Amino acid sequence: MSQSEAVIEIRNLSKVYRDFWGRPKVRALNALSLDIKKGEVFGLLGPNGSGKTTTLKLLLGLLFPTEGEIKILGKSAADVSKNERIGYLPEESYLYRFLNAYETLDFYGRLFNMSAAQRKERSEKLLDLVKLAPQSRRRQLKEYSKGMTRRIGVAQALINDPDLVMLDEPTSGLDPLGNRDMKDLILDLKAQGKTVLMCSHLLADVQDVCDRIAILYGGELKVMGRVDELLKAQDETQIRSSKLSEAAEKEIQDVLKRHGATNVKVDQPTASLEDLFLKTVQESRERPGHRNVTDHQSVS
Amino acid sequence: MYFDPNEYLLNPFISFLNWVVVVGALTFVVLFVSMLNLLTTKGMSGIGIFFDELGGMAADLFQLSPRRIWALTRLTYTEAIRRKALAVFVVFGLLFMFAGWFMGDSKEIKPDQVKVYISFVLTAISWLTLPVVLLLCCFGIPEDIRLRSIHTVVTKPARRVEIVLGRMIGIWLIGCLVLTVMAIVGHFWIVRQIPADSQPLLTCRVPVYGTEMEFLDREGNSARSGVNVGDIWIFRSYIEGATKARARWRFIKVDESVLDSDGNLNFENSFSAFRSYKGDMTRPLFYDIKLYNPEKNLAYTTDPQPVNEFRHKLDKIPRKVTVDDVQYDILKDFVTANKDLLIEVSCIDREQYIGMARSDLFIRMPDRPFWMGYWKAILGISLTLLLITMIGVSASTMVKGPIAAVLTFVIYFLSLKDNHQFMDQLVFGQVQGGGFLESVYRLVMHLGPSAELPANPAFAVIQFFDWLLNNFLWLCRHVIPYSQYFNMPEFVANGFDVPLDTSIIPSLLVTSAFIIPCVVMGYFALRIRELESK
Numbered sequence: 148m149s150q151s152e153a154v155i156e157i158r159n160l161s162k163v164y165r166d167f168w169g170r171p172k173v174r175a176l177n178a179l180s181l182d183i184k185k186g187e188v189f190g191l192l193g194p195n196g197s198g199k200t201t202t203l204k205l206l207l208g209l210l211f212p213t214e215g216e217i218k219i220l221g222k223s224a225a226d227v228s229k230n231e232r233i234g235y236l237p238e239e240s241y242l243y244r245f246l247n248a249y250e251t252l253d254f255y256g257r258l259f260n261m262s263a264a265q266r267k268e269r270s271e272k273l274l275d276l277v278k279l280a281p282q283s284r285r286r287q288l289k290e291y292s293k294g295m296t297r298r299i300g301v302a303q304a305l306i307n308d309p310d311l312v313m314l315d316e317p318t319s320g321l322d323p324l325g326n327r328d329m330k331d332l333i334l335d336l337k338a339q340g341k342t343v344l345m346c347s348h349l350l351a352d353v354q355d356v357c358d359r360i361a362i363l364y365g366g367e368l369k370v371m372g373r374v375d376e377l378l379k380a381q382d383e384t385q386i387r388s389s390k391l392s393e394a395a396e397k398e399i400q401d402v403l404k405r406h407g408a409t410n411v412k413v414d415q416p417t418a419s420l421e422d423l424f425l426k427t428v429q430e431s432r433e434r435p436g437h438r439n440v441t442d443h444q445s446v447s
Numbered sequence: 448m449y450f451d452p453n454e455y456l457l458n459p460f461i462s463f464l465n466w467v468v469v470v471g472a473l474t475f476v477v478l479f480v481s482m483l484n485l486l487t488t489k490g491m492s493g494i495g496i497f498f499d500e501l502g503g504m505a506a507d508l509f510q511l512s513p514r515r516i517w518a519l520t521r522l523t524y525t526e527a528i529r530r531k532a533l534a535v536f537v538v539f540g541l542l543f544m545f546a547g548w549f550m551g552d553s554k555e556i557k558p559d560q561v562k563v564y565i566s567f568v569l570t571a572i573s574w575l576t577l578p579v580v581l582l583l584c585c586f587g588i589p590e591d592i593r594l595r596s597i598h599t600v601v602t603k604p605a606r607r608v609e610i611v612l613g614r615m616i617g618i619w620l621i622g623c624l625v626l627t628v629m630a631i632v633g634h635f636w637i638v639r640q641i642p643a644d645s646q647p648l649l650t651c652r653v654p655v656y657g658t659e660m661e662f663l664d665r666e667g668n669s670a671r672s673g674v675n676v677g678d679i680w681i682f683r684s685y686i687e688g689a690t691k692a693r694a695r696w697r698f699i700k701v702d703e704s705v706l707d708s709d710g711n712l713n714f715e716n717s718f719s720a721f722r723s724y725k726g727d728m729t730r731p732l733f734y735d736i737k738l739y740n741p742e743k744n745l746a747y748t749t750d751p752q753p754v755n756e757f758r759h760k761l762d763k764i765p766r767k768v769t770v771d772d773v774q775y776d777i778l779k780d781f782v783t784a785n786k787d788l789l790i791e792v793s794c795i796d797r798e799q800y801i802g803m804a805r806s807d808l809f810i811r812m813p814d815r816p817f818w819m820g821y822w823k824a825i826l827g828i829s830l831t832l833l834l835i836t837m838i839g840v841s842a843s844t845m846v847k848g849p850i851a852a853v854l855t856f857v858i859y860f861l862s863l864k865d866n867h868q869f870m871d872q873l874v875f876g877q878v879q880g881g882g883f884l885e886s887v888y889r890l891v892m893h894l895g896p897s898a899e900l901p902a903n904p905a906f907a908v909i910q911f912f913d914w915l916l917n918n919f920l921w922l923c924r925h926v927i928p929y930s931q932y933f934n935m936p937e938f939v940a941n942g943f944d945v946p947l948d949t950s951i952i953p954s955l956l957v958t959s960a961f962i963i964p965c966v967v968m969g970y971f972a973l974r975i976r977e978l979e980s981k
Contacts, residue, residue, distance in 0.1 A: 169487075169488065204979070207598075207602050208601070208602075209601065209602070209977065209978050209979065210977050210979060211977055225503075227507070227605075227606055228510075228604065230602055230603050230604045231604050233602065235598075235599070235602040237595065237598050239595075241594060241595035241596045241597075241598050241599055242596065242599060243522065243526065243596055245525065245526055245529040245530065246522075246525065250525070254518055254521070254522055255599070255603060257514050257515060257517070257518030257521075258515050258600065258603040258604060258605045259603060259604060260512055260514050260515065260604075287529070303599060307603075
């Protein structure tokens with residue numbers, strides 16, 4: 148399969164949910180058409196009820212389309228054999244809560260007909276990859292926190308080393324550390340040449356990892372394109388530099404105004420809250436007991 | 448003793464044909480219902496989907512993976528154990544700890560008490576394992592759908608057939624585990640409860656029943672039955688003493704295997720006596736047994752034997768018998784060229800009667816050890832568990848857990864002997880008062896079951912709907928299994944070995960007949976529904 152070849156092809160896809168009597172209740176998806184290419188990270192965005200999860204479930208064959216066509220890895224959505232090359236992380240980790248981490252991965256590995264040795268090796272590797280603490284691996288999933296359940300959910304999605312990974316709200320319920328790990332993992336999958344389709348309404352996460360996005364609203368496709376192109380402000384210019392003196396800043400402002408620039412703003416950039424949090428945690432690990440409190444009122 | 452095993456002559460070809468018809472009919476019903484479902488939900492395009500899915504199922508069958516099935520089996524098994532299905536052992540333990548208090552003095556053991564002990568153990572095991580399996584099989588898949596755990600399974604290469612099979616095998620295995628542990632404990636409990644001097648009562652008799660029984664009336668003419676002495680239950684017919692009234696049995700395929708180790712031919716009977724006058728109540732009634740071979744015009748009659756009322760009576764006939772000072776060999780001289788042995792029983796006492804049914808006289812072959820029959824009875828329970836599991840799992844793929852449980856229980860309830868036989872009577876018009884609607888009409892109008900009904904259009908409509916209902920009942924009657932085949936504990940409790948042809952093979956055939964339709968039903972139900980919990 149070449150780089151430009153579509154891994155997922157959706158044509159005119161619609162889904163109408165019906166009530167008990169078969170009467171149309173809600174049109175969750177309306178004439179959606181899109182292609183997802185091999186090796187890209189594609190984000191499906193939209194508010195709650197916009198049709199993201201419905202699209203994912205239609206792709207996986209968990210729901211049946213009312214109209215339209217789906218091709219995944221060249222096969223129909225109803226074809227079970229396509230699942231050999233797909234990994235799926237549901238919105239909530241619907242795993243078997245009475246199994247422990249090893250048993251969970253062993254079970255899903257068996258579904259892929261993996262040998263005992265393969266399952267063992269792959270399980271250890273994945274549990275390390277998702278950073279599940281060794282002491283937690285023998286505990287039943289019902290004792291896991293949401294973050295831990297999410298990690299084991301990701302591990303089961305990757306048990307077969309899939310070509311296409313579908314992630315439904317992958318960062319929901321994760322703390323900032325877990326969130327960062329998840330995003331790193333997605334970027335790592337992309338680096339390995341895998342295709343990732345993720346649904347999310349956490350825009351910052353999507354922005355960080357996705358190559359292309361589609362925004363759905365009311366079951367309809369509203370916007371689709373590359374993230375960098377869609378977010379580029381066409382009528383503004385941004386200049387970045389190392390720290391300058393106040394005089395230099397003033398001089399630059401004057402130059403910009405001479406060239407007709409309006410709304411000129413020169414100040415220090417701020418780090419994101421995520422970066423600050425990660426930095427604090429990192430320092431706390433390296434220097435236990437150290438505190439760096441700047442807001443004295445908050446600790447009085 | 449009122450134990451009457453069904454006459455069942457095993458003809459492999461006929462049995463196989465019946466089996467194919469049953470499997471075919473069941474599968475057709477399942478496919479028809481699936482197609483109807485698709486037609487109502489998808490319209491005319493449902494026909495295309497139906498045939499696509501049929502092809503998909505055939506393709507799935509060729510791609511079944513034992514490893515995936517085993518994975519799902521293990522999952523089911525682990526789930527049941529971790530959800531504390533084994534708590535049933537607590538109830539079992541309590542039952543056996545205190546059962547002895549209510550079951551009489553074990554120092555004075557009688558045959559009927561042995562029967563009570565065996566019945567208690569096997570019934571307790573059945574009624575403890577059946578609900579566990581029923582609940583497990585009916586709630587497994589619906590819970591998976593409700594909690595959406597099934598999403599992580601069907602998005603893997605697991606076929607729907609594998610999911611259904613994995614669930615069935617897993618639940619059956621857990622049922623068998625529980626059953627085996629209980630059976631071992633139960634076996635020790637029975638042996639421990641029976642005192643050493645009564646241990647010989649723990650045995651498995653091997654009967655050879657006569658295939659045909661006929662009567663001769665007091666004039667010596669052939670009759671459909673003997674005399675009815677007024678007992679409302681017509682299980683037994685009576686022959687009059689000191690007349691030409693006789694009861695005749697034909698035993699087939701008689702060879703050396705029917706003789707005991709001493710070379711005797713043993714007849715066991717449980718005849719009942721009916722006195723038309725009081726006479727000497729301490730003196731029993733007498734009968735004799737005649738072996739006759741019409742081909743050689745040869746007959747041998749035993750000495751008069753007392754009727755052992757309410758008890759079994761064993762008559763030993765030596766292989767070599769003397770008739771008119773000539774010695775004959777029973778097997779060579781009394782068994783016909785077709786290997787048939789003909790027996791005639793007569794009552795000796797004038798104006799007294801002896802009652803008998805086909806199963807009241809049989810050739811008793813060498814006994815088998817108790818444990819052999821006991822474990823065959825456990826096999827019968829395990830097959831019942833398998834049948835319930837298959838029905839429950841396939842029902843649970845279509846409807847929610849509680850409904851599946853009720854549906855499975857109703858099918859099991861209807862499969863019980865009395866209910867199944869009542870269904871037979873309804874289907875074959877042996878119940879007076881007409882069908883369902885006609886009966887309601889008669890009740891409302893205060894009309895007796897034999898009263899003439901007016902021939903008007905309303906009644907014609909009633910009869911038409913009754914005809915439809917009767918056909919539906921006919922279908923149910925043929926689809927619902929007959930659990931009597933699985934009732935192997937009854938044989939053991941009555942001191943018999945479980946026969947291969949009357950019980951084991953029919954139950955295996957019935958069970959296997961349900962595998963294909965149940966798997967097809969499970970496949971279609973999981974394929975044509977959206978696996979979203981609603």
